[in-house]
Amino acid sequence: MQDRKPVYLMAPALGWLTVFMVIPCLLILALAFFRRGIYGGIEYSFTLENLALVFDPLYAGIFLKSAWIAGLSAAIAVIVGYAAAYAIAAAPARRQPMLLFFAVLPFWSNYLVRTYAWIVLLNREGLITGVARLLGYDAEMPRLLYSEGAVVIGLVYNYLPFVILACYAPLSRLNPEIAEASRDLGASGWKTFRRVILPMTVPGIATGFVFVFVLSIGNFVTPALLGGGQFQMIGNLVYAQFLTANDWPFGAALSMILIGIMMGLLTLQTFATERASGARREES
Amino acid sequence: MATPAAPRLMLMILSAVFAFLYIPISVLVALSFNESGLPTAWTGFSTRWYGELMHNSDITSAALNTLIVAVVSTLLATLLGTLLAIGVEIRRRKGRFLETIIFAPMIIPDIVLAIALLSFFSLLDVTMGLHTVILSHVVFNLAFVCSVVRARLKTFDWSIVEASTDLGASTATTLRRVVVPVMLPAIVAGALLAFTLSVDEFIIAFFTAGAGRDSITLPMQIFAMIRFGVTPEINALATLVMAVSILALTLSQRLNRGGLPGQ
Numbered sequence: 067m068q069d070r071k072p073v074y075l076m077a078p079a080l081g082w083l084t085v086f087m088v089i090p091c092l093l094i095l096a097l098a099f100f101r102r103g104i105y106g107g108i109e110y111s112f113t114l115e116n117l118a119l120v121f122d123p124l125y126a127g128i129f130l131k132s133a134w135i136a137g138l139s140a141a142i143a144v145i146v147g148y149a150a151a152y153a154i155a156a157a158p159a160r161r162q163p164m165l166l167f168f169a170v171l172p173f174w175s176n177y178l179v180r181t182y183a184w185i186v187l188l189n190r191e192g193l194i195t196g197v198a199r200l201l202g203y204d205a206e207m208p209r210l211l212y213s214e215g216a217v218v219i220g221l222v223y224n225y226l227p228f229v230i231l232a233c234y235a236p237l238s239r240l241n242p243e244i245a246e247a248s249r250d251l252g253a254s255g256w257k258t259f260r261r262v263i264l265p266m267t268v269p270g271i272a273t274g275f276v277f278v279f280v281l282s283i284g285n286f287v288t289p290a291l292l293g294g295g296q297f298q299m300i301g302n303l304v305y306a307q308f309l310t311a312n313d314w315p316f317g318a319a320l321s322m323i324l325i326g327i328m329m330g331l332l333t334l335q336t337f338a339t340e341r342a343s344g345a346r347r348e349e350s
Numbered sequence: 351m352a353t354p355a356a357p358r359l360m361l362m363i364l365s366a367v368f369a370f371l372y373i374p375i376s377v378l379v380a381l382s383f384n385e386s387g388l389p390t391a392w393t394g395f396s397t398r399w400y401g402e403l404m405h406n407s408d409i410t411s412a413a414l415n416t417l418i419v420a421v422v423s424t425l426l427a428t429l430l431g432t433l434l435a436i437g438v439e440i441r442r443r444k445g446r447f448l449e450t451i452i453f454a455p456m457i458i459p460d461i462v463l464a465i466a467l468l469s470f471f472s473l474l475d476v477t478m479g480l481h482t483v484i485l486s487h488v489v490f491n492l493a494f495v496c497s498v499v500r501a502r503l504k505t506f507d508w509s510i511v512e513a514s515t516d517l518g519a520s521t522a523t524t525l526r527r528v529v530v531p532v533m534l535p536a537i538v539a540g541a542l543l544a545f546t547l548s549v550d551e552f553i554i555a556f557f558t559a560g561a562g563r564d565s566i567t568l569p570m571q572i573f574a575m576i577r578f579g580v581t582p583e584i585n586a587l588a589t590l591v592m593a594v595s596i597l598a599l600t601l602s603q604r605l606n607r608g609g610l611p612g613q
Contacts, residue, residue, distance in 0.1 A: 075437030079430040086489045090466035150367040153360040174599040175592040176550045182576045183374035284459040321462045
């Protein structure tokens with residue numbers, strides 16, 4: 067069964083993916099260039115208006131806001147996740163699998179549930195307010211839930227385990243002798259980290275950052291639940307075009323931009339990974 | 351890696367990160383067993399809220415819908431994904447285009463796939479309901495099954511396939527009697543992963559389930575409920591959902607050590 071059978075084995079799945087993924091995605095691509103009908107339908111005439119509308123100050127502002135929140139969440143997740151991965155990689159070898167398992171375990175539970183857990187903590191009658199009252203804080207609490215900060219916390223919380231995994235992989239493969247050599251040559255601990263360990267673990271950082279950024283910028287669940295409709299992100303905007311505003315062509319244009327951002331970042335990430343592995347090959 | 355980095359600092363980092371990861375969900379679980387249901391006052395251990403869940407017909411019917419979607423889409427995805435994995439691995443010649451198509455369902459943002467499918471179904475005038483959710487869930491489920499099975503096939507001994515063929519078995523017989531039995535742990539692990547993903551999936555279901563009340567899945571029900579705040583019932587429901595996913599995935603990982611995506 068080595069020669070022509072693979073085609074028959076692959077055909078059903080590839081057919082499924084073609085019908086229910088490739089064609090729908092191409093459809094969205096086409097939709098982005100059609101006009102919106104007067105009553106919310108689709109008028110089949112070519113236009114670039116939808117893509118132009120994305121750069122309208124109103125929508126460009128939402129894009130910038132989303133990019134800011136996604137970038138902030140990704141940066142925080144990478145810093146915290148890297149520190150955690152470093153600490154796990156520095157733990158005794160026999161304990162590492164267990165630590166990693168428990169770091170990733172929350173990632174396996176339902177996204178909505180994990181987000182809801184923060185509503186429980188942050189809401190007006192929630193645990194944090196309760197603890198503050200117990201500690202004798204009687205003044206008006208600042209609003210914790212339904213804020214930008216709550217959205218960022220939610221995103222970091224949800225995606226942190228992935229960043230830990232992504233950063234742990236290159237850290238665990240590091241040869242300890244390299245760090246030793248650096249120290250023997252007189253570099254301080256911090257300098258060894260910055261000049262030796264950090265550059266060699268860039269692929270993990272890039273993967274983690276891109277993953278969190280991409281998932282955050284298109285997210286509509288977390289802004290809806292923890293942001294409470296205080297502000298819109300691209301995900302909410304796409305959602306609204308399809309389910310309330312009924313402007314499908316514009317929604318399609320927005321998601322094309324999302325895909326564009328994602329592909330651009332993934333290319334950058336591949337580039338970063340290849341450069342890092344190239345550098346390693348030159349060293350050895 | 352064994353860097354002599356300050357052990358105390360490492361311990362502090364680990365404690366802080368694990369506290370951040372586990373306090374929110376632990377609070378949720380603890381509250382679900384609180385008699386009063388209030389976050390501020392502990393009045394005693396009780397399973398009362400779990401009992402209330404069983405009498406909420408919105409929740410039980412949503413749970414049933416989710417079960418139907420997850421079981422059917424898992425069965426389809428396991429069949430298609432396993433065949434795909436075997437086909438790709440036999441083929442050896444790596445095509446970049448093929449790899450992209452197989453990998454795509456795992457990286458396309460959910461919202462994009464969701465609106466693409468919504469547009470697709472409505473342009474074709476397909477009435478949407480549980481069946482369209484199932485069709486959609488198979489897309490990403492088969493990709494995940496395929497990746498789990500492929501990981502295991504990397505260490506598969508193809509000489510037993512040759513032996514089977516030499517002994518006169520047809521391709522179908524070889525698949526059924528040789529390849530599938532050897533691969534069974536990985537296939538079941540993939541199926542369990544697919545099942546969990548499908549049970550938890552919200553966005554695609556939300557867009558492809560149509561407007562009817564009778565095609566609401568559990569995550570859709572949860573989303574609708576938590577938009578309006580915290581109730582002891584949701585705490586109990588959330589705890590149950592979390593327990594199911596963690597159980598299924600732990601089992602999946604047991605069956606297929608090191609084969610889950612990202613590990």
